[in-house]
Structure formats: structure tokens, C-alpha cells
Amino acid sequence: MTARGSTPLRIDFWNVVTLAALAVFVLFLVYPLSRLLISSMTGEGGGGSAVLRTYVEFFTRRYYYETLIHSLAVSAIATVLATLLGAPLAYCVARFDIPGKLLVRAVIVLTFVSPPFIGAYAWILLIGRNGVITGWLAALGFELPPVYGVNGIVLVFTLQALPFVFLLVSAGLRTVDQSIEDAAINLGRRPASAALTVLAPLIAPSLATGALLVFVTSLSDFGTPMIIGENYRMLASQIYTEFVNEHGGNPAVASALSLILLVVTVGALLWQRAWVRRHSHGQETVRPLAPRALSPLARAGATAYVYAVVLAASLPLATIVVSSFLKGKGPLITSEFTLQGYANAIRLPSALYNTVMLSTVSTVLCVAAGALVGYVVVRRRGRLVAMIDTFSMVPYAVAGVVMGIAIAIAYGGAPFHLGGTVAILVIVYFIRRLPYSIRSVAGMLGQIGPQAEEASVNLGVPPGRTFLRVTVPMVMPALVSGALLTFATIAREFNSTVILYSGSTRTLPVEVFAQVLQGDFATASVVGTVLIAVSLVPIVLLFRFLQKDESVLV
Amino acid sequence: MSIVRGGSIAAFAAAVVLTLAACSDSGTSSQSAATKALVLYASHPTAMVDHYVKAFEQAYPGVKVELITGGTGDLLGRVKAEKDRPRGDVLWGGSSTTGGSAPEFFVKYDSPALKDIAKELQDPTGYNAPFDAFAMVIVYNKDLVPEAEAPKSWADLGDPRWKGKVRFANPASSSSSYAALVNWKLIGDWAMVERLAKNMIIDESSSAPFTAVAQGEAPVGVAYEEGAYRVQKTGKVNIVYPSDGVVVLPGGLFLIKGGPNAVNAKKFADFVLSTPQQQALVDNFPGRRPASTAVKFPAGMPSVSQLKVLAYPTDEAKAQQKEWLAKWKEIMIATR
Structure with a gap:
């Protein structure tokens, strides 16, 4: 358990695990990202002087650099709006007696597990040029601004990101002690003013983490702008289009754009971490914040606010589920009830099988590796462990499309030839979700002292067996909830899947997207509803049988 | 632990030889071997693709079609990316220029069914099996x-x-x-x-x-x-x-060079060019111009002479x- 800086590495169980963990990150993170970098500099006809040609092209042609400006602007606006809507939502639910809180929480979790871009086509069905609500309003003489373009993208990003802000602010509020608010009120602050001037700074780190997640998720989502953006082009969608059109040709442009997106997201992560370090307050929570009574009028206002936001956030999901039971007439959806859609979606069974199979395999690998690496990160010391710790932060900031392209370049062709196989999808899911597994195990182990393990080793049990017999049972709760969460997030994973799938490994999110692009909204809704159900099962298990609440999601 | 008798050794050896033969066959010269699958890269709308997949599987009960869908350019990209190890057999979609733009990835095929296909739609270079026109x-x-x-x-x-x-x-x-x-x-x-x-x-x-x-x-x-x-x-x-x-334009249907199920790929081309299937095209999918001259031209659609x-x-x-x-x-x- 002590630093062994200069002594040579001995071959014991944990040294092997440490080296293996390092090998995993080098193979599946460092190597692919390096190949991406090389690929971005080897454009066609590129000689020594043309190494940076694609980058020069990017920053000198409006067609390209405009996508970066659009992405930054839209993501920033969505981040601000989601924070402004989500933080008060979390505060109201945490502090006030809002009727049906359980329902509110359930709906927010539901929107959290729904796949990206699903909101985009649902909003077209609702408030598109020929949308349901557009029709109702037109009958009343109102005209909605077009949902296409930047308006729609901001709307979808804001609402699909709300859960991040809600969950993180709720978690932040749980760490605030009641005595702080009491002190502020005793000094003459009104409760609302105390919330803004005293509580808000205390939960600033949680807010910042939520904002970062919103920002990075919005930057990474290319399905939404492709569906609802019309001519409003963003960086992630440009990457996807360039890669798909040059697939098998020369992915230099897609690689260069990917690296630019990577720099932006990693930059956002580093900046956020530095900011949090300067603004975090060490707190002891003895007495958590107590619910506060409100006047009937204020309570009605708070309830109305909570329900309005939750309704807006859940409307896309409701639309998809409802329209999955409606009859399609060509590309139009009628108001006739039918179950035929489920029978007609002929690729649904195989997509469902692929999703469940891939999610299960990847989850098992993630959780097993996460337990071992989580142990190493918490219990071991040394330069190698520090490197592993750093590497395990990187996937948080790599957009799915970027990771997908990097893995496609590194493993799709010679010499590995994994393109289109189950293995390549498992690799990308594994490396994208591993950090979450590591963190959940590390979080739990950090709270448990090493005494039990040391006693076991001192009694002569080898380290490997000690880990299985002593450590694993102790962190079992973290492993199980981590596994369920990993399953739910892999099942809805779209951004990297769509780069790497083949006909035989098509998953539910890919099938929804393909149907939306083809304009078959009826089938898209059927597949989307099944996908929502699949992502929901592990969450229900988590809440019902492990007595968890939504705080485990962040 | 187990008693191995001469007979079972012989059977085992025979099985090994057969397996090896089958493997090498499907690996190198699949042209001669009848396989049980057909990997179809199709960019046409699912309703029509599904119709022909079902009909083909009924006509050839031993063959299971594995369908991969996407945009034509996307699928052509896949064919190019897989050139060292082709995984698809047929690229179906787009036009005669689709495969014609990359002939090194496809094989020529002189289908017997071409005799009833309109002359002006036939590919002079011999790659495309023109299924329809648009x-x-x-x-x-x-x-x-x-x-x-x-x-x-x-x-x-x-x-x-x-x-x-x-x-x-x-x-x-x-x-x-x-x-x-x-x-x-x-x-x-x-x-x-x-x-x-x-x-x-x-x-x-x-x-x-x-x-x-x-x-x-x-x-x-x-x-x-x-x-x-x-x-x-x-x-x-x-x-x-x-x-x-x-x-x-003639619609595109190309056999992928080195595909794992070359025999079934030819069967599929013959199948969709055949007169009954061309008639099925007219009957079930209005808006498709049949390539065959042996079928009734669809009503309600201007013929080339009217345009x-x-x-x-x-x-x-x-x-x-x-x-x-x-x-x-x-x-x-x-x-x-």
C-alpha cells in the first residue's frame, strides 16, 4: 500500500492488473486517437507542407468554420436555458410540497434515458409546419414560428439536457446543511434571496458539472441538427456527413473536424474542473435542507412551474409512444389505432436482440474491468496509477461520433478488420462507459478502509482471491447499480454506433434514426417505443428492488 | 477416459477433411460452392426490398438473405472499405452509374434474363443488371x-x-x-x-x-x-x-467482387430480372418503370415517348x- 517509486515492479496480482488496465487505455483510447490525428494530416495529395491543409481549410472557409460557431453558440444557449429552467425545478422539487413528486421524478428519469435526437422528430410531429399542435393553434388563429433550424435545435437540446441539471442540482442540494440557510434568514434574508445568494454559490460545483454535461452532450449530438436543422449546419453533423460520404475513401476532413471537436470538449472539461476547484466549498452536512412550507398561492405557482417544465420535457416521449399505436398512411400518421406497426417493423426483433446482446456483453466487461481498475485507482499508488487515473477522465470529453470514427480508423480496416463486427461495437461501448464503472467502484471503495483486505492478505489469502472474497462483496451495491445504469446508457447509445454498425449489428437507436431519415415516422415511433422500454427496465429494477433514487444517475 | 474406436477416428478424420474443404472453399473460390446465405446491400425503400427478399427466400428455400440497408453512397463506401474482405454479395440501389463509378469492386454478369430487358437500359460494359428505370x-x-x-x-x-x-x-x-x-x-x-x-x-x-x-x-x-x-x-x-x-436512368444492381455467396448473388439478379418478378414490380410498386419489355407498362405513368x-x-x-x-x-x- 506504499509508494514503491524506485523499486522494480514485482509480478504480483495487482501489478498485472495495473499493467493490463494501462494496456486497455493505450489500445482502445490512445492508439485510436493517435490514428485519428494522423488521419487528419494525411489528406489526399498531402505532402510535407500540406500536413495542416485540412485545418487551414477549416479555419479559412466559412462553410466549415461556421459549423463550429453554430455549435458553440447553440450549445451555450442550450446550456444557459437548461440551467435556468432546471435549477429552479430541482429546487422546487427538493424544498416544496409539490403534489405527485414521485411522478415528476419518474418522468425526469424517463427523459434522461431516452435516446438523443428522438425529441427532434417528435417536435416535428407536434409543432412542425403540419404538426398536431400547429394545426390546433392555426384553428385558433395563432401561428407558431418555424420549428426548423436553430429554434428547433435549441428547443430539443434544452429539454433533453434538463435532467442533467435537475439531477446534479438535486444532488448538490443534498450536501447543503440547513444551518446555513437558517443563518442567512436569521440575518434578515428572505428565503428566495437566501436561495440565490447563499445556496446557489454552495451548489455552484454541481451546477457547473451539470452545465458541462449539457454543453458536451449538445456539441456531440448530430442526429438532432440533421433531422430538424434544415440548412443550419453544426460541427458534429458535418463530421458525420463527411465521414459517411468518404467512408472507404479518405476520411481526412472528418478526422480533422473530429479533432477540432475533441479540442473543444476537452477544453470545456479542463476549464470546468479548474473552475470547480476554485469554487468548491468543503461542507459537513449534519442536517440536510428541510422542506419549506409555502403560502397556497406560492405553492400553486411552484406546482404550475414544475408541471409545465416536466410536461414540455416529456411531451416528445409521449408523442412517440402514442404515435407507435397509430396507423401510418404512407409517410403520414393517421389518428386510427392499430398494433399493426409492431408486426410490420420487420427489423425490430433483430435490432432488439442486437441491442440487448451488445448492452449485456459490454456491461459485463465494463463492470468487471471497472471493479478491478477502480480498486487500483483507490488502493494503489505510483506513476502508472496516476496515468490510469488521467486516462480514465478522457472518455468523458470525447464525443461519441469522434470516438466512433477513431475506433473505425484504428480497428475497422487492416490489420484488425473488425469493421462491421460485434467486437468493434463492444470496444467502443466498453471504452466509453468504463470510466463510469471505475468511478462508481472507486467512490464506494474510497469510503471503506483497507483493513478487511489487509487482514485477509495477512492471513495468507492471495490478493486475487482476497479481491473476490472480500472486496467484491463490499462494493457489490455499487457494482449492481453501476451495471444497470451502464446497460441503460449503452442500450440508447447512438452517436458512436451509427459510425460502426453493419447490417447484422444494427441496434434500436440506429433503426429509429434510419426510419426518421427515410421519413417513416410511424415505424420510427414503434422502434423508439421499444427502445424506451428497454432503457427503462434497468432503471425500474434499480429503483424498485435496490431502493435507489435518481441520485444514482449522476 | 473414453474409448476411441477405429471407426470413430475415421469418421472424425473425414469430418475434419470435409470441414477444411468447406472452409477453404468459402474462403477462396466461392463461385462454385452453393452457400446458404445472401448478403444484400440495398438502398431501396424497405417495403420493396422486403417484398423481394421474401419472394426470393420462398423461391430458394435454402437461402437466407441478410439485409444491410443505407444510402447508396454509404453502401458503396462499405463495399470499398471491405475490398480486402468483401462481406456483401449484391449492391442493389442507385443507378447504373453507382457501380459503374467503381468497376474494380464488382464483377460482370451476363444474366440469361437480360434477353427480355429493354436494349437502351442494358449496360454496355456488362456490370449492371438493370432492374428498373427511373x-x-x-x-x-x-x-x-x-x-x-x-x-x-x-x-x-x-x-x-x-x-x-x-x-x-x-x-x-x-x-x-x-x-x-x-x-x-x-x-x-x-x-x-x-x-x-x-x-x-x-x-x-x-x-x-x-x-x-x-x-x-x-x-x-x-x-x-x-x-x-x-x-x-x-x-x-x-x-x-x-x-x-x-x-x-437504369436502376443499379451489381454483384460484388469476391462476395462470400457468388452463386446466390447471380440467382438473385436472375430472379429480379425475370418476367414474373418484373410484372410483380408493375403490380405492387406503382411509379417503378419496369426494365423488361415482356410486361405490361404501368398505367398512369408517362412513357418515355411522352416526355x-x-x-x-x-x-x-x-x-x-x-x-x-x-x-x-x-x-x-x-x-x-
Whole structure:
């Protein structure tokens, strides 16, 4: 358990695990990202002087650099709006007696597990040029601004990101002690003013983490702008289009754009971490914040606010589920009830099988590796462990499309030839979700002292067996909830899947997207509803049988 | 632990030899071996693909079709990316230029069924198995565009009043869109293309434009013929055969070089070109121009003699595809 800086590495169980963990990150993170970098500099006809040609092209042609400006602007606006809507939502639910809180929480979790871009086509069905609500309003003489373009993208990003802000602010509020608010009120602050001037700074780190997640998720989502953006082009969608059109040709442009997106997201992560370090307050929570009574009028206002936001956030999901039971007439959806859609979606069974199979395999690998690496990160010391710790932060900031392209370049062709196989999808899911597994195990182990393990080793049990017999049972709760969460997030994973799938490994999110692009909204809704159900099962298990609440999601 | 007798050793050895033979066979010279699968890369709408997959599996009960769908450009990209280890057998979709633009990835096939296929649709280079033919047309939504104001020609779509209102699939990922691009170039060279490009909203699927028009989400779109007829059934859409001229292209169906199930690939080509299946095309999928001359021409569709048909410059469109798409991208960069 002590630093062994200069002594040579001995071959014991944990040294092997440490080296293996390092090998995993080098193979599946460092190597692919390096190949991406090389690929971005080897454009066609590129000689020594043309190494940076694609980058020069990017920053000198409006067609390209405009996508970066659009992405930054839209993501920033969505981040601000989601924070402004989500933080008060979390505060109201945490502090006030809002009727049906359980329902509110359930709906927010539901929107959290729904796949990206699903909101985009649902909003077209609702408030598109020929949308349901557009029709109702037109009958009343109102005209909605077009949902296409930047308006729609901001709307979808804001609402699909709300859960991040809600969950993180709720978690932040749980760490605030009641005595702080009491002190502020005793000094003459009104409760609302105390919330803004005293509580808000205390939960600033949680807010910042939520904002970062919103920002990075919005930057990474290319399905939404492709569906609802019309001519409003963003960086992630440009990457996807360039890669798909040059697939098998020369992915230099897609690689260069990917690296630019990577720099932006990693930059956002580093900046956020530095900011949090300067603004975090060490707190002891003895007495958590107590619910506060409100006047009937204020309570009605708070309830109305909570329900309005939750309704807006859940409307896309409701639309998809409802329209999955409606009859399609060509590309139009009628108001006739039918179950035929489920029978007609002929690729649904195989997509469902692929999703469940891939999610299960990847989850098992993630959780097993996460337990071992989580142990190493918490219990071991040394330069190698520090490197592993750093590497395990990187996937948080790599957009799915970027990771997908990097893995496609590194493993799709010679010499590995994994393109289109189950293995390549498992690799990308594994490396994208591993950090979450590591963190959940590390979080739990950090709270448990090493005494039990040391006693076991001192009694002569080898380290490997000690880990299985002593450590694993102790962190079992973290492993199980981590596994369920990993399953739910892999099942809805779209951004990297769509780069790497083949006909035989098509998953539910890919099938929804393909149907939306083809304009078959009826089938898209059927597949989307099944996908929502699949992502929901592990969450229900988590809440019902492990007595968890939504705080485990962040 | 177990008693191994002579007989079982012989059986085991025989099994090994057979397995090895089967492996080497499917690995190298699959042309001669009958396999149990067919990997179909198809970019056509699912309804028609599913119909023919089902019919083919019924006609050849031992063969299971594995279907991979996507845009034509996307699927062609897959074929190129897999050139060292082909995984697909047939690329079905797009036009005769699709595979013609990359002949090194496909094999020639002189199907016996070609005898009934219209001469002008047959591929002189021998790669394409022309399953159907199509023109590119304009569709508009009747609720959003009064008939009097509807565009009559391609040139009309260049009018500033259609700015941001015309949906068009990316010609880099859709071969039918590429045909439209060539069509415009024939009428007014790049100046014409640029004038139209200014007004376009670019989609990544060739079904998206006419679907959006039918849904009332877009007023006007550029569509391949069959898609236009499919959405015409909603009653919301009118089809315009532009007065300044249309091109009529053979649809594409190519056998992938080195594919794992070469025998079944040929069977599939013969199957869809056969007279009964060509008749099934006319009967079930209005808007498809059959390639066979042995079937009844669909009613309600103008024949080539009723249209102003521009001769499609097949060879040039194939040879120049890369340059022309690069030029299109330049225009996109300049007009966005």
C-alpha cells in the first residue's frame, strides 16, 4: 500500500492488473486517437507542407468554420436555458410540497434515458409546419414560428439536457446543511434571496458539472441538427456527413473536424474542473435542507412551474409512444389505432436482440474491468496509477461520433478488420462507459478502509482471491447499480454506433434514426417505443428492488 | 477416459477433411460452392426490398438473405472499405452509374434474363443488371403550393421565391440525386446547378425530400420517380415532369467482387430480372418503370415517348463523378 517509486515492479496480482488496465487505455483510447490525428494530416495529395491543409481549410472557409460557431453558440444557449429552467425545478422539487413528486421524478428519469435526437422528430410531429399542435393553434388563429433550424435545435437540446441539471442540482442540494440557510434568514434574508445568494454559490460545483454535461452532450449530438436543422449546419453533423460520404475513401476532413471537436470538449472539461476547484466549498452536512412550507398561492405557482417544465420535457416521449399505436398512411400518421406497426417493423426483433446482446456483453466487461481498475485507482499508488487515473477522465470529453470514427480508423480496416463486427461495437461501448464503472467502484471503495483486505492478505489469502472474497462483496451495491445504469446508457447509445454498425449489428437507436431519415415516422415511433422500454427496465429494477433514487444517475 | 474406436477416428478424420474443404472453399473460390446465405446491400425503400427478399427466400428455400440497408453512397463506401474482405454479395440501389463509378469492386454478369430487358437500359460494359428505370421529378405539396404557382421546369426552381424551400438529397450519398445534378448540368451547365443549389435544403436520405413534402413539412422537393408516386397516394402531392427535360436512368444492381455467396448473388439478379418478378414490380410498386419489355407498362405513368428525355451521358457521368461531386461541394461551400 506504499509508494514503491524506485523499486522494480514485482509480478504480483495487482501489478498485472495495473499493467493490463494501462494496456486497455493505450489500445482502445490512445492508439485510436493517435490514428485519428494522423488521419487528419494525411489528406489526399498531402505532402510535407500540406500536413495542416485540412485545418487551414477549416479555419479559412466559412462553410466549415461556421459549423463550429453554430455549435458553440447553440450549445451555450442550450446550456444557459437548461440551467435556468432546471435549477429552479430541482429546487422546487427538493424544498416544496409539490403534489405527485414521485411522478415528476419518474418522468425526469424517463427523459434522461431516452435516446438523443428522438425529441427532434417528435417536435416535428407536434409543432412542425403540419404538426398536431400547429394545426390546433392555426384553428385558433395563432401561428407558431418555424420549428426548423436553430429554434428547433435549441428547443430539443434544452429539454433533453434538463435532467442533467435537475439531477446534479438535486444532488448538490443534498450536501447543503440547513444551518446555513437558517443563518442567512436569521440575518434578515428572505428565503428566495437566501436561495440565490447563499445556496446557489454552495451548489455552484454541481451546477457547473451539470452545465458541462449539457454543453458536451449538445456539441456531440448530430442526429438532432440533421433531422430538424434544415440548412443550419453544426460541427458534429458535418463530421458525420463527411465521414459517411468518404467512408472507404479518405476520411481526412472528418478526422480533422473530429479533432477540432475533441479540442473543444476537452477544453470545456479542463476549464470546468479548474473552475470547480476554485469554487468548491468543503461542507459537513449534519442536517440536510428541510422542506419549506409555502403560502397556497406560492405553492400553486411552484406546482404550475414544475408541471409545465416536466410536461414540455416529456411531451416528445409521449408523442412517440402514442404515435407507435397509430396507423401510418404512407409517410403520414393517421389518428386510427392499430398494433399493426409492431408486426410490420420487420427489423425490430433483430435490432432488439442486437441491442440487448451488445448492452449485456459490454456491461459485463465494463463492470468487471471497472471493479478491478477502480480498486487500483483507490488502493494503489505510483506513476502508472496516476496515468490510469488521467486516462480514465478522457472518455468523458470525447464525443461519441469522434470516438466512433477513431475506433473505425484504428480497428475497422487492416490489420484488425473488425469493421462491421460485434467486437468493434463492444470496444467502443466498453471504452466509453468504463470510466463510469471505475468511478462508481472507486467512490464506494474510497469510503471503506483497507483493513478487511489487509487482514485477509495477512492471513495468507492471495490478493486475487482476497479481491473476490472480500472486496467484491463490499462494493457489490455499487457494482449492481453501476451495471444497470451502464446497460441503460449503452442500450440508447447512438452517436458512436451509427459510425460502426453493419447490417447484422444494427441496434434500436440506429433503426429509429434510419426510419426518421427515410421519413417513416410511424415505424420510427414503434422502434423508439421499444427502445424506451428497454432503457427503462434497468432503471425500474434499480429503483424498485435496490431502493435507489435518481441520485444514482449522476 | 473414453474409448476411441477405429471407426470413430475415421469418421472424425473425414469430418475434419470435409470441414477444411468447406472452409477453404468459402474462403477462396466461392463461385462454385452453393452457400446458404445472401448478403444484400440495398438502398431501396424497405417495403420493396422486403417484398423481394421474401419472394426470393420462398423461391430458394435454402437461402437466407441478410439485409444491410443505407444510402447508396454509404453502401458503396462499405463495399470499398471491405475490398480486402468483401462481406456483401449484391449492391442493389442507385443507378447504373453507382457501380459503374467503381468497376474494380464488382464483377460482370451476363444474366440469361437480360434477353427480355429493354436494349437502351442494358449496360454496355456488362456490370449492371438493370432492374428498373427511373426519371428525376419535382414534387410539391398541394396545400402549400397552388397549382398555378407550382414550378413547371427545373429552371423554375432557381427562382428566388423558392429560396430555402426546395428539399434535395445530397448527391454525394444518393445516386438518384447525382442523376438530377447531371440532368441540370445538361440543361444549363454549372451556372444552372449553382442557381438551383442556392435554394436547396440538403437531406441525407433520398426519401427525405418527397416524404417531407407529403407530410406538409416542405413545399417542394426533388424526387426519384417511384418515391414521387408513392407519396402521391396520400393525395397531398403533385408530380411535375419538368418541361426543360428529364433523364431516364437504369436502376443499379451489381454483384460484388469476391462476395462470400457468388452463386446466390447471380440467382438473385436472375430472379429480379425475370418476367414474373418484373410484372410483380408493375403490380405492387406503382411509379417503378419496369426494365423488361415482356410486361405490361404501368398505367398512369408517362412513357418515355411522352416526355422530353435528355440523353444521359453515362460514360462521362461515371468518369467525371468524383470531379463533379467535388464541384458540387465547392458550390455548396460557396452558397451556404
